[in-house]
Amino acid sequence: xxxxxxxxxxxxxxxxxxxxxxxxxxxxxxxxxxxxxxxxxxxxxxxxxxxxxxxxxxxxxxxxxxxxxxxxxxxxxxxxxxxxxxxxxxxxxxxxxxxxxxxxxxxxxxxxxxxxxxxxxxxxxxxxxxxxxxxxxxxxxxxxxxxxxxxxxxxxxxxxxxxxxxxxxxxxxxxxxxxxxxxxxxxxxxxxxxxxxxxxxxxxxxxxxxxxxxxxxxxxxxxxxxxxxxxxxxxxxxxxxxxxxxxxxxxxxxxxxxxxxxxxxxxxxxxxxxxxxxxxxxxxxxxx
Amino acid sequence: xxxxxxxxxxxxxxxxxxxxxxxxxxxxxxxxxxxxxxxxxxxxxxxxxxxxxxxxxxxxxxxxxxxxxxxxxxxxxxxxxxxxxxxxxxxxxxxxxxxxxxxxxxxxxxxxxxxxxxxxxxxxxxxxxxxxxxxxxxxxxxxxxxxxxxxxxxxxxxxxxxxxxxxxxxxxxxxxxxxxxxxxxxxxxxxxxxxxxxxxxxxxxxxxxxxxxxxxxxxxxxxxxxxxxxxxxxxxxxxxxxxxxxxxxxxxxxxxxxxxxxxxxxxxxxxxxxxxxxxxxxxxxxxxxxxxxxxxxxxxxxxxxxxxxxxxxxxxxxxxxxxxxxxxxx
Numbered sequence: 001x002x003x004x005x006x007x008x009x010x011x012x013x014x015x016x017x018x019x020x021x022x023x024x025x026x027x028x029x030x031x032x033x034x035x036x037x038x039x040x041x042x043x044x045x046x047x048x049x050x051x052x053x054x055x056x057x058x059x060x061x062x063x064x065x066x067x068x069x070x071x072x073x074x075x076x077x078x079x080x081x082x083x084x085x086x087x088x089x090x091x092x093x094x095x096x097x098x099x100x101x102x103x104x105x106x107x108x109x110x111x112x113x114x115x116x117x118x119x120x121x122x123x124x125x126x127x128x129x130x131x132x133x134x135x136x137x138x139x140x141x142x143x144x145x146x147x148x149x150x151x152x153x154x155x156x157x158x159x160x161x162x163x164x165x166x167x168x169x170x171x172x173x174x175x176x177x178x179x180x181x182x183x184x185x186x187x188x189x190x191x192x193x194x195x196x197x198x199x200x201x202x203x204x205x206x207x208x209x210x211x212x213x214x215x216x217x218x219x220x221x222x223x224x225x226x227x228x229x230x231x232x233x234x235x236x237x238x239x240x241x242x243x244x245x246x247x248x249x250x251x252x253x254x255x256x257x258x259x260x261x262x263x264x265x266x267x268x269x270x271x272x273x274x275x276x277x278x279x280x281x282x283x284x285x286x287x288x
Numbered sequence: 289x290x291x292x293x294x295x296x297x298x299x300x301x302x303x304x305x306x307x308x309x310x311x312x313x314x315x316x317x318x319x320x321x322x323x324x325x326x327x328x329x330x331x332x333x334x335x336x337x338x339x340x341x342x343x344x345x346x347x348x349x350x351x352x353x354x355x356x357x358x359x360x361x362x363x364x365x366x367x368x369x370x371x372x373x374x375x376x377x378x379x380x381x382x383x384x385x386x387x388x389x390x391x392x393x394x395x396x397x398x399x400x401x402x403x404x405x406x407x408x409x410x411x412x413x414x415x416x417x418x419x420x421x422x423x424x425x426x427x428x429x430x431x432x433x434x435x436x437x438x439x440x441x442x443x444x445x446x447x448x449x450x451x452x453x454x455x456x457x458x459x460x461x462x463x464x465x466x467x468x469x470x471x472x473x474x475x476x477x478x479x480x481x482x483x484x485x486x487x488x489x490x491x492x493x494x495x496x497x498x499x500x501x502x503x504x505x506x507x508x509x510x511x512x513x514x515x516x517x518x519x520x521x522x523x524x525x526x527x528x529x530x531x532x533x534x535x536x537x538x539x540x541x542x543x544x545x546x547x548x549x550x551x552x553x554x555x556x557x558x559x560x561x562x563x564x565x566x567x568x569x570x571x572x573x574x575x576x577x578x579x580x581x582x583x584x585x586x587x588x589x590x591x592x593x594x595x596x597x598x599x600x601x602x603x604x605x606x607x608x609x610x611x612x613x614x615x616x617x618x
Binding site: 128129132138139141144218222236242246257260272 | 310314319428582594
């Protein structure tokens with residue numbers, strides 16, 4: 001089923017949760033794109049006289065630091081705004097690679113079948129059997145703490161989500177009358193893939209990709225929480241850092257977590273919204 | 289059955305071989321020399337060469353791989369480079385703690401999840417349904433390490449009801465004392481495990497709640513449901529007696545698929561709560577590049593995953609008498 005812009009807008013009209021998700025995603029996008037312009041302070045600047053300031057709604061807080069400051073006097077809000085770049089940036093890049101690999105391997109598996117199918121599905125089983133966080137910890141710790149390594153793990157392990165969904169859909173679509181007709185007319189395989197398979201896969205892939213971005217945000221924050229990503233300006237790192245100050249300055253750990261929660265929550269909501277739109281009968285086209 | 293099991297075991301061996309190979313490749317193709325971590329940067333070139341030789345690192349890659357596989361087949365998972373102890377012993381020493389945490393989390397999560405899923409399907413569209421949906425969405429959107437920190441903040445730092453770190457008495461001791469009519473040890477144990485178990489179980493619970501609800505709702509339009517309804521059975525009765533047993537198949541499938549994620553969550557949870565399990569050993573080993581322990585640890589998690597999934601396949605036969613494993617494709 002196709003997703004036209006008109007259908008998307010009309011479905012969004014009555015769906016408040018979908019609207020909420022879209023608003024949060026847009027706010028996050030603004031944070032990622034314009035972080036230096038909209039953040040009130042330098043996220044890395046030490047300002048010891050202003051350290052451990054509580055957020056604005058507590059006694060002693062003021063609007064200069066709406067979410068308070070940490071023990072070095074750094075502004076929590078500015079750090080959250082800049083942290084969005086790391087978390088969402090790596091997640092989006094990782095998911096893009098995962099989708100690319102997943103679509104290719106899923107089509108190979110479902111359409112070519114045979115040895116291709118067995119080999120790719122066994123690879124899926126292998127990747128399923130190793131926890132993603134463990135794999136990512138090993139790769140990042142051993143290969144080096146670069147964001148690019150995190151993106152590679154996300155892509156190299158995340159493709160299995162999409163491959164399974166693509167495979168299931170391809171198995172279904174290739175038995176449809178119009179595809180069988182095209183095959184009988186002698187249409188080359190590659191043309192069938194581009195003309196008949198891919199257009200039918202956009203929808204399901206959009207759903208899984210949206211939900212996977214949320215999942216990968218959690219993964220990136222988890223790695224930063226362990227302090228192995230090499231980035232100290234990340235939501236996960238701030239949560240880990242603030243753990244030592246839970247008794248005196250709870251806001252350091254709490255607010256970055258709220259930021260993670262809100263972003264993952266909105267991507268999940270958006271994914272659910274797209275799924276309901278594409279698959280109102282729950283016909284499982286978006287399920288592996 | 290026997291034929292099926294044979295095929296299934298063969299398949300499992302392939303998965304384990306794949307996992308072992310994957311980790312081997314990641315570890316041994318990485319830049320950087322693990323010998324540096326062992327003897328320190330100030331060591332002389334001769335010392336490096338000696339360490340490399342003793343660990344077999346001076347051999348070409350394919351040689352190392354074949355040696356590794358050969359040892360694996362003989363059941364030898366190697367010795368830790370740092371402690372010198374057998375990796376299997378090190379892991380088995382920590383495994384009970386991880387299993388204790390994981391199983392407690394699952395036992396807390398699964399029943400609540402199924403109950404919530406059923407309730408929200410029975411009362412679809414009511415506030416109860418919205419609440420259940422929302423809490424499930426909350427569960428899958430909350431990173432477990434943050435949830436853990438927030439639970440510590442609330443229950444350990446602010447309210448001072450529960451301990452923030454560590455584990456309580458040994459489980460065998462708990463059972464023994466309970467047997468002797470002494471609940472104090474059990475309470476001590478429970479006070480330590482409740483926060484980590486909630487931290488680990490929440491995401492798991494949320495996934496299963498959503499699946500149970502969707503699966504039940506998908507079944508509502510099926511002919512067997514209409515027959516039961518036409519005979520005058522109530523909606524709730526049909527769900528409980530006819531649909532739920534069918535849905536258990538999907539629920540157990542997802543439990544099997546998420547075992548890996550659950551073990552991954554345990555690694556994170558152990559780090560947050562200072563829980564002395566396998567996850568902490570793995571993190572320590574990753575940090576000091578103790579390759580044999582990392583390899584054995586990954587293999588053990590993969591083994592648990594494969595093992596649980598075989599158990600679940602066998603469980604299908606009991607859950608749904610129509611399933612005959614030998615006739616099943618795949």
